[in-house]
Structures are given as C-alpha cells and as structure tokens.
Amino acid sequence: MGNKLRGKDLIKLGFPKNNSINVTLSQVNRYQKKIKKEHILTEAKKVLLDPEAYQGDSVWGKIAESLLKPVEVKKQVLKTIRSPFHIYGENEIEEQAKYQLFDSLKLPVAVAGALMPDAHTGYGMPIGGVLATKNAVIPYGVGVDIGCRMCLTIYPIKISYLKGKKHQLVNILSEHTKFGMYETHKIKHDHEIFERDEFKTILLVKKLKDKAYKQLGTSGGGNHFVEFGVVNITDIDNEWKLPTGEYIGVLSHSGSRGLGANIAKHYTYLATKQCPLPKHVQQLAWLDLNTHDGQEYWLAMNLAGDYAQACHDDIHARIAKLLGSKPVAKIENHHNFAWKQEVNGEECIVHRKGATPAAKGELGIIPGSMTAPGFIVRGLGNIKSLQSASHGAGRLHSRRKCKEKFTQSEIKKELKTHEVTLIGGGIDEAPMAYKNIEKVMANQQELVETIGTFTPKIVRMDK
Numbered sequence: 158m159g160n161k162l163r164g165k166d167l168i169k170l171g172f173p174k175n176n177s178i179n180v181t182l183s184q185v186n187r188y189q190k191k192i193k194k195e196h197i198l199t200e201a202k203k204v205l206l207d208p209e210a211y212q213g214d215s216v217w218g219k220i221a222e223s224l225l226k227p228v229e230v231k232k233q234v235l236k237t238i239r240s241p242f243h244i245y246g247e248n249e250i251e252e253q254a255k256y257q258l259f260d261s262l263k264l265p266v267a268v269a270g271a272l273m274p275d276a277h278t279g280y281g282m283p284i285g286g287v288l289a290t291k292n293a294v295i296p297y298g299v300g301v302d303i304g305c306r307m308c309l310t311i312y313p314i315k316i317s318y319l320k321g322k323k324h325q326l327v328n329i330l331s332e333h334t335k336f337g338m339y340e341t342h343k344i345k346h347d348h349e350i351f352e353r354d355e356f357k358t359i360l361l362v363k364k365l366k367d368k369a370y371k372q373l374g375t376s377g378g379g380n381h382f383v384e385f386g387v388v389n390i391t392d393i394d395n396e397w398k399l400p401t402g403e404y405i406g407v408l409s410h411s412g413s414r415g416l417g418a419n420i421a422k423h424y425t426y427l428a429t430k431q432c433p434l435p436k437h438v439q440q441l442a443w444l445d446l447n448t449h450d451g452q453e454y455w456l457a458m459n460l461a462g463d464y465a466q467a468c469h470d471d472i473h474a475r476i477a478k479l480l481g482s483k484p485v486a487k488i489e490n491h492h493n494f495a496w497k498q499e500v501n502g503e504e505c506i507v508h509r510k511g512a513t514p515a516a517k518g519e520l521g522i523i524p525g526s527m528t529a530p531g532f533i534v535r536g537l538g539n540i541k542s543l544q545s546a547s548h549g550a551g552r553l554h555s556r557r558k559c560k561e562k563f564t565q566s567e568i569k570k571e572l573k574t575h576e577v578t579l580i581g582g583g584i585d586e587a588p589m590a591y592k593n594i595e596k597v598m599a600n601q602q603e604l605v606e607t608i609g610t611f612t613p614k615i616v617r618m619d620k
Contacts, residue, residue, distance in 0.1 A: 162186075162194055170202050176230075177223035188216050188360045212449075215360050219449045228448050233434050235263040243541040246274025246600030249592065254283035260438050261286065266293040268505050271542045273512050274600035275551025275592060281440030284511035284552075287545045289500040293443040294454060296425040298508035300493040302377065303421055304462030305412030307492070307513075307522040308469035309533065309611060310477065310484035311388050311397075314405040319385060319614050323578070326385050329479050330617035331580055334383045334472065335375040337619040342374055342475075350467045355460040361423050362416075362457055369416040369464060374471030376411035378619035380586055382527070383409045383472060390533075390609040396520065397486040404485075406611050408531065409472050410524060412493065413461035420461055424454040446506070462494055488533055490514055490521040492548035500543060507543055515539070515546040515605050523605075524549045525594035527582070527616045528575040532598055534605035546604040550594040556585035563587045582618040 162185050164178045172178055185197055201220070204211045208221035222228070239262035244255065254276045261282050262270045268289040276285030281297035288298055319326065335341055356366045376383060388406035390399050413420075427450050428442035444451035469489065477484060490513055498507040513521040517538030524531035529550065538544050554562060568587050572579055575588075598607070 162197055166194075166198060167201065170198060171205055172201075173224070175223075176227055177220065180223040181220045184216055184219055215358050222449045228431055228445070228450075230431055230433065233265060233432055235260075235435060235438065236265060236267070237263075239263055240267040240269050242270040242272070244272040245542065245547075245604065246597065249274060249596065249600065250276045250285075251278060253278045254285070257281070257283040258286050258288075261288050261298070261441055264290070264438070264441055264443070266290040266443055268500055268503075269543060271512075271545060273542070273545065273547040273551075274597045275511070275547035275549055277552050279510060281438075282508065282510045285547060286508075286510050287512050287543045288508045289498070289505040289543055290443065290508070291503075291505060292446045294446060294451060294458070294495050294506050295441055295443045295508055296421055296428055296454060297440045297442075298510055299421070299458060299495050300510045301418055301421045302412035302493055303417035303458055304465030304491050305410075305493040306462075306465050306469065306490060307408070307410055307524065308466075308473060308489040309388070309406055309408045309487070309522045309531075310473045311390075311399070311486040312405045312407070312477075312480060312482045313485050314480070314482055316387050316403045316405055318405055319387070323615070326615050327578060327580065329476060330383060330385070330615060333475050333479060334617050336381065336581065336617070337378045340375060341371050345370065346373060346471055348373060348467045348471070350460075350464055353460060353463075355456050359453055359457055361420065362460060365416050365419055369414070372414040372416070372468075374468055374475065375414065376409065376468075376472070376619070377414060381411040382616055382618045383407065383476075384527070384613040384617070385615040386611050386613040388533075388609060388611050392608040395608050399485060407473060407476050408522065408524065408611050408613070409469050411465070411468060411472075413465040414468065416464055417461040420454070420457045424450065424457070427454075458495065462491055465491070488520050488522050490519075498544070507545075509545055509548075511548045512545045513548050513605075514544065515542070516544045519544075520608075521546065521605070522611065523547055523594075523598070524611075526550055526588040526591040527579060527586070527613050528571055528577055528588040529591070529594045531611040531613075532594070532605075532607050533609040533611065535608055536605055537603065539604050542601075542604050546601050547597050550591040550597050552590055553592045554590050556590075559585045559587050559590045563589060577613055578615045580615075580617040581620045582616065583620075586618060
C-alpha cells in the first residue's frame with residue numbers, strides 16, 4: 158500500500174470529503190515526513206474523534222480547525238471607498254507610494270491609514286505606510302524583516318575620543334560586528350529568548366532555532382549598520398536627567414535575520430492561499446486572527462521582534478565591554494511590526510511598515526544617512542498618524558538607480574566632507590540615496606518632538 162499518506166486513507170478513517178483532507182495531507186507532508194504511516198493514521202483518528210482536544214497542537218491544531226470550523230476561503234472584493242487616512246509631507250512622496258496606501262485602505266479589513274513623510278514604494282504596502290485593520294494581520298504589512306529596529310546607547314565619554322582613539326574604534330567595528338548572510342561571531346552568546354515556548358511549539362520556528370542561535374548579535378545586509386557617533390542632547394528635561402551637550406553614542410539598525418525572513422515567507426504564502434485578492438493587491442493578503450495560522454503568525458512575529466531586540470542587546474553589550482564603559486541611556490524602537498492598539502474606540506491591529514511608534518511620551522530614534530544626523534524623538538501621540546512617525550529619511554533613489562547614478566569616488570568625497578569613516582557599504586547605500594532628513598523632520602512636527610541628535614562618524618555596514 159506504500160508508506161505515503163493519501164486522501165483515500167483519510168476517507169477510510171472517516172474524514173469528511175472536504176478541505177480537511179487537503180489540510181491534513183499538507184501538514185503531514187510538511188512536518189511529519191519521517192513518521193510512519195500507521196502512527197500518523199492512529200493520531201489522525203484521535204483528532205477526528207475529538208478535534209477540540211487538539212486545537213492548540215502545533216501539527217494537529219490546524220487539522221482540528223479544519224474539522225471544527227474550516228477557514229473560509231473566498232475571493233475578496235475591495236471596498237469602493239477608502240478608509241480614512243492622513244499623509245504627511247505629501248509633496249515629497251512619489252505617487253506610486255500613495256497609490257499603494259490607497260489600495261490598502263480599500264481592503265475589507267482596513268479601518269484607517271497614514272503615510273509618513275519618508276514614504277516610498279514597497280511590496281504590497283509602501284515603506285512608511287501605517288495601516289489599522291480589524292482582527293487581521295497582513296504579513297507583508299509588517300514586512301520581510303520582522304522587528305527591524307533602531308537601538309542607541311549613550312556613553313559618558315568625551316567626543317574627543319572619536320578622533321584620539323579612532324583606530325581602536327574602527328577596529329571594534331571591523332572585528333566585533335558581523336554582517337550579511339554568512340558572518341557570525343566566533344564566540345556565541347546564549348540568551349533567555351531561546352527558552353521561549355514558541356521555539357518548541359511552532360514547528361517552523363523550531364526548525365529555525367539553530368540558525369537564530371548562530372546569528373544572534375549579527376546584522377543584516379542592505380541598509381543595516383552599527384555606528385559610532387556624536388550624540389547631542391538638546392532637551393533640558395530629558396528622560397535620563399543628562400546634562401545637555403555632547404556624548405559618544407553607538408547606533409545600530411537591524412532586524413530578526415533569517416528567523417524573521419523565514420517566518421515572513423511562510424505566513425505570506427499561507428495568507429495568499431487563504432485570502433485570494435485581485436492580482437494587483439495580492440501582497441496585501443491577510444490572516445484572520447481567529448484562525449490557527451493567524452494566531453501562530455502573531456506568536457511567531459512577536460518572537461521575531463523580541464529576537465531582534467536580543468540581537469541589538471548583544472551587539473551593544475559586546476561594544477560596551479570593549480569600550481570599558483556603561484551606557485548612561487538607551488533608546489530603541491521597532492519600525493517593521495504590528496501592534497494591538499485602540500483606533501476610533503475599538504481594538505485594531507496597527508501595521509507599521511517602516512514607521513516609528515510615536516505614542517505620547519514614547520521615545521524613538523529616526524536616522525538620517527551615514528552623513529546626515531539622526532534624531533532622538535519623543536512621540537506626541539497624534540491620532541491622525543495612528544501615533545506614528547517616519548522611520549528614517551526614506552529613499553530618494555532605488556538601489557538600482559544608485560548603481561547607475563553614483564560612483565565610488567563621489568561617495569568618498571561626500572564621506573570626506575562630513576569626516577565619516579566607512580567600513581563596508583555599497584553604492585546602493587550612498588548618502589545621496591536618501592531624502593533630506595531635515596525636510597522630513599519639518600514635515601512631522603505634529604508627530605514628534607526632538608530631544609537630541611546623533612551624527613555618525615565611524616560607520617560599519619555589510620561589504
């Protein structure tokens with residue numbers, strides 16, 4: 158009879174002739190390839206007789222759901238009228254990014270939206286787009302790099318150290334930060350994140366645990382970086398009671414590495430299968446939070462976000478040890494994530510794809526470019542922006558355009574003018590690739606207030 162499970166085996170067990178058979182075959186082929194057929198059939202029979210008992214199970218939970226309350230797969234139709242929205246710095250934003258927001262506002266689950274002044278075109282939702290939905294999460298509304306975030310630590314060290322000890326600081330970034338797909342630290346650090354239940358109960362995540370362990374404390378490619386620079390605290394009433402003035406700071410930008418990328422890929426695929434949309438908006442497919450996959454993605458997304466934070470903690474701990482100094486302040490925030498948040502008096506899921514949370518009093522960091530200052534900010538809790546702000550300066554030129562437009566010698570000249578030392582970095586991350594951060598900040602004065610700035614001086618990126 159062969160060892161491969163077939164639909165007719167399940168029908169013989171008593172499975173109804175509906176989608177529960179496809180769901181069971183898919184789950185077994187994905188997660189139980191090496192289990193003997195007899196054992197699978199014994200388990201499947203138990204699930205069939207008492208599906209309620211298996212609802213929380215990582216393999217059989219989805220099968221139990223298909224028997225109890227199957228996920229309804231129906232062609233989704235866009236609304237004819239957009240949900241309410243607000244655009245900041247509209248004149249500085251390309252039309253395509255606006256149209257992407259408009260499309261997302263027509264989703265049946267959309268409640269409200271906003272576009273930040275650094276916005277540009279992305280996949281599905283624009284980068285710099287914010288979207289509130291009702292009981293639904295859009296994997297591409299969070300983005301591929303789940304929990305991509307900023308982290309700034311401030312040290313009580315005189316800024317003359319940046320010039321006087323430049324060689325040592327360059328060495329710290331060259332030797333003790335790791336970038337891209339393959340670089341990892343020789344000495345691995347453990348972290349309490351690896352004790353989390355999700356690494357045991359979500360089978361996809363379980364398979365990714367080794368990769369996550371190896372990549373802890375590393376940064377991605379593209380626009381991810383670790384920098385030494387000058388922090389200038391300008392607000393007398395700052396949260397850390399620091400005297401105004403200049404300090405040395407370490408700023409990092411990175412996300413959840415291979416863990417987040419694989420979670421995004423898997424659940425985006427499931428969303429497109431469960432939520433058929435018109436072709437031009439297919440990347441906005443969502444998962445209902447009342448479903449097994451919706452709940453599982455929510456847990457996996459939150460784990461990836463916490464893992465991204467753990468990576469930054471590791472990066473900053475390694476550097477603090479090498480500096481021989483303890484930070485006097487730390488500011489950090491996600492900018493690729495989804496949160497439960499009240500909108501118009503009801504709980505919604507607020508997606509920020511390349512946008513900084515800016516609830517009243519919430520601290521964040523908005524970077525410029527490697528030759529432009531970043532801004533330490535405090536949120537003003539603006540309801541129209543769904544309590545959000547920009548996540549950076551935003552791209553003016555695509556990566557492809559940069560390679561056509563700029564040369565290495567132009568980049569070197571720009572770096573020299575601003576006295577910036579660059580380790581790694583490609584033409585696609587040229588300082589000229591980005592919008593004017595001062596203009597972006599001027600367009601969001603009603604969203605955040607400035608506490609201080611961070612000016613990069615020694616920058617490390619992927620080669």
